[in-house]
Amino acid sequence: MEASGNHSIGAGGQIHPHALTFTGDSPATIENNHGTNQVASVGHMQLNRAILNRSENELRGLLSQGAPVNVRDRSGYEPLHHAVAYQDEKVIQLLLDFGANVDAKVGMDRTALHLAVRKKISLRVLLRADCNLNAQDAQGNTPLLWLLSQPLPDDSLDENIRLLITAGADVNVTNNSGNSAFHLLLNQVNNDNTHVYKMVQHFLEAGADTFLPNRVGRLPFDVFLQRSRFLHRGDRTSTSDDKSHPWKQWIESAEGCFLAFLESGVDFNVRDTSDELVAHLYLQRRYHMSSPITKQVTSLLSQKVDLNKIGKNGNHYIHELVTFVAAHRYYPGGENDLRTVLNRGADPNLQNIQGSSPIMVLLTFQQEYGLSIWGHSMNDLLEILLKSGAKPWIRDNSGNLPIYEAARNFPSSAREITQMLLLIKREEDTSQDRETLEWYDNTKHKKDSSWWDAWDRAVADDDWDRHKACLDVARKSLPVDIQETFYKIMIGILAEIYLEKAKERFSAKEISLNERRSFISSITKDARMLRFHLDRTWLEWAVTILEE
Template sequence: MDDINQELHDAALRGKIKKVKRLLRQGSNINQTDQDGNTSLHNAVKKDHRTVAKYLIKKGADVEKATLDGKTPLHLAASLGLLKSTKVMLSHGACMDEKDNDGFCALYSAASNGHFDVVRYLISHGAKVNKCKNERWNPLLIAAGYGYIRVVKYLVRRGAEVNTNDGSGFSALHNSAAYDHLDVIKYLIRKGADVNKGTNEGRTALHVAAFNGNLYVAIHLISKRAEEGHLDVTNYLISKGAEVNKGNNDGMTALQSAALEGHLEVTNYLISQGAENSHLDVTNYLLSRGAEVNKGDNCGRTALHIAAQEGHLDITKYLISQEAEVNKGNNDGRTAFQLASQNSHLDVTNYLLSKGAEVNKGDNCGRTALVNEGDNVGRTALHSASQNGHVDVTKYLTSQGAEVNKGDNDGRTAFQLAAQDGHLGVTMYLLTQGINVNMSDRNGYTPLHIAAMKGDFDIVKVLLEEGALVDVQDANGQNPLHLSSKKGSASSSDILAKHVEISEDVYQHKLSPEKALVSYLLEHGAKLDIRDGEGKLPVHYATNEVIRQMILASQSDEQKVTDANILKLSRLLPPDLWSFLYVALGIDYSIAEGIRERSREIPEQYIKLFQKWKTASTRTRKDLNAILNQAEAGGLVNKYLD
């Protein structure tokens, strides 16, 4: 936007009528938009400069021009509660039913901000209360959520449908219940709102009040969040016939929702209402404690299951005082004690034990809470606690006699699982409990194998300091160095001109975790000449050139093939032998091709010599150097190299 049009926008925003007139005489574009799509008329309306707005319209300003968000000047006036500017726009032909990009009209904008006077004026001039909506929200629903009782009452008086919803079944009653607007709830019910009407997920207003909301995407429009545990709202809904034991589509009742969120008052009150009542008047409710407190949802979860799982000790105590069955299982057979143990709620676990929880009761998968009892895959409570990094639970279980070296069906111990998932705290604690640091699973993996495979330097460091064997081979014949060499990826920046010289990264001690891990294993004596089941050395798995160099640089003199020798061999060997050689030495193919020159004619006896080396059952770098030395001694190198 050029300077003169920018000046017009600024003048309109500040209400400078004389400057606006002068700029228009000088040729300013009256409908020029800024980067957000605002015109000078939008700017005048924002600040309620009606004189400027009228003049701009008189000079041709487009009253229907929309911003990039689809908002016309009328939308802005309505949303800001500017009644007089709203009147100006309508008197000059603005369409009140025009919708912005979100599908909202001027009436919705006014209702969502509680501007009663603007709402009343728009409706009195023809705005349709039940048509001004997008795919989900309407003026009544949003006003109820914000608690704008005057707006709600006026909308209903002018024909707003009290039970209309957002498409997912969420109505004005649900929205007011979610945000504790008791006056709105009372009014809506008095006007016919259905207290037992469920959403598409089966949630009634009672569920929403007990759970305390945040269920739908549009909740972000709400600027003030209510306190949890709406006892007064819950009480009122029940007094109007809300079904206390009505479940949603998952079978979860309001009681279970309240227990999930830890609302003790709401939980207490709901239980006091007793069994299912099917719209019976509250005065006829029977306090049948101990009946519906054990009602399960579609998954068999009772309120006690949920409270124990979430760690709500006060709710757990109250439910048990109301005869909740401590050892009742859900559809999977899991008890409250198992759920509390699984989620590391020690206070709830201990309380349930004091109330007779059966520690040896198994679920449908055979899992029990006994410290050394395994589930169907052989994993104990200690396995679960260690794998999830729960240090306190791990300590508690070991204090109760959990076997630290017990393996699951695959032979994996709790220690291996902790190492696998990088839980350093659990790993270090178990090291103090007499674990076998070199114990392997069915695949031959020790904790060091697993940590090396994961690239976890901290765990590797601890394991080696505690005596982990660095060259134990797994079922595939691979040692930890094989596995750690696979970490990292090759890129053009990794490929160096010389094969054995270490990168500057190494000299400056600036190593990535993967490279540091390899370096640490090498420093602790990891053997380089161990071949796995496929006959591969650790260097063959090094996809990262720096890692490959680190391994090659760690070889003994007998193992090394010098850079010069590699260059010589690349020129001496015919293509078929060279292609074998670069694999045998672990040389990156792109490097090999980059330094290889055209092969020369080589005497047949040397070809046979190399072929013999290729087919030999044992091939070492020492043998290769010997062959090369023999070739040099015979004058072959000097003869065929420049």
């Protein structure tokens, strides 16, 4: 019996059909996997023809009659290698049942498993045969490395990768070039291949070594950031709420990878190629999604980030976090993250390169981004900072005070915010704090001292007419754009303080009913004339007293 054709296996382990025919040398000298010589008989050629024809019965008959199951053809391939190419589960299993050597190596020292990595049916059968999952070919590639050394344009091979890893393939073996399967996978990361991000997470779950450098010395996390550009995407939004939206799929997959890297213990207190800190870049992104992943990432960052590192833009982590929480007003957990970094020792009065304290950053945010709807209560965020020791009288490099920004940027809630800031008692500061707060005595900030000192004296006293006049004079030292607004806020807050004092003094019988009525009448009259705001509760109380 004679047949012609070459015996060849192409790129990626593809066996050409004519590779199953034989040159017809009879008897032909071939070598089995034990290194001994056998004589190819007519029965041997019939064995390979049965594999080609996928004839299970014929193959079983030949093997039962003693056909050599591990015999090699002139190209060095055994029947099992040929059977793998045609993905006939029963034929492959039959060869294995009759003793086919599953780990026999052929060209480039590749095993049947190398040849089967892109063939799901063959792969499943071989994995059940207890084959060597980490056999390395002449290039040092294991079957998993060999599979990932070729492009993954879609998710058609993802299951094959999972099958290998689940079976126990080592994801950290490196080839002769110094790359592991994880390195090769990361080289295929891009925005079009969303499925690759899912495979990256699978590798991390399987124990991929995130501290193993690739052939050029780069760590996996660095490669992921550079390839995905995950932290450098601009202000991009989608009008679709459909989770199948391609952009949303990409961002969720990329963010999931980012979280998986963080959970694996990578050092994220590093700078990327833009020279910005990775943790800062994450918070600076403008397209965060209200997802559990975002909450997990920011929580983890806040627990472990180096609070002392300064970002490219001169911010510390606390400045970036305050901006992040304010920007993503529906983000769950922002207040807890802020408490976390403050409890870890973040300085609530730390100034960035612009001289802005965290309070200043918070109160200038709306002006920068034009937001007017808040999910987080501004008061709650401000209260967290104030309770941690934040001082509202620290000015920025432009000479602004946080209290000015409250009046400028929050017209609807300026009074409430300003009240929180004004009622922080400066007299409780230590002498060292006094020296630090240069504005207090320094002639450069004498104007600020005039209105704030006037305010301090007014709060400590109860002479309404006198201090109303003093504040009227002192307001001229305020920035022109907020003089009127700020004065009305101050005088309204002072009026409520005085009404509270009058209420307490009357209860203590320090003043008479007529004295209280006269005092309340004076304040309510000024409220109408000066058009400053009084809380509804105080107005109702005042009306009740005046009508008695």
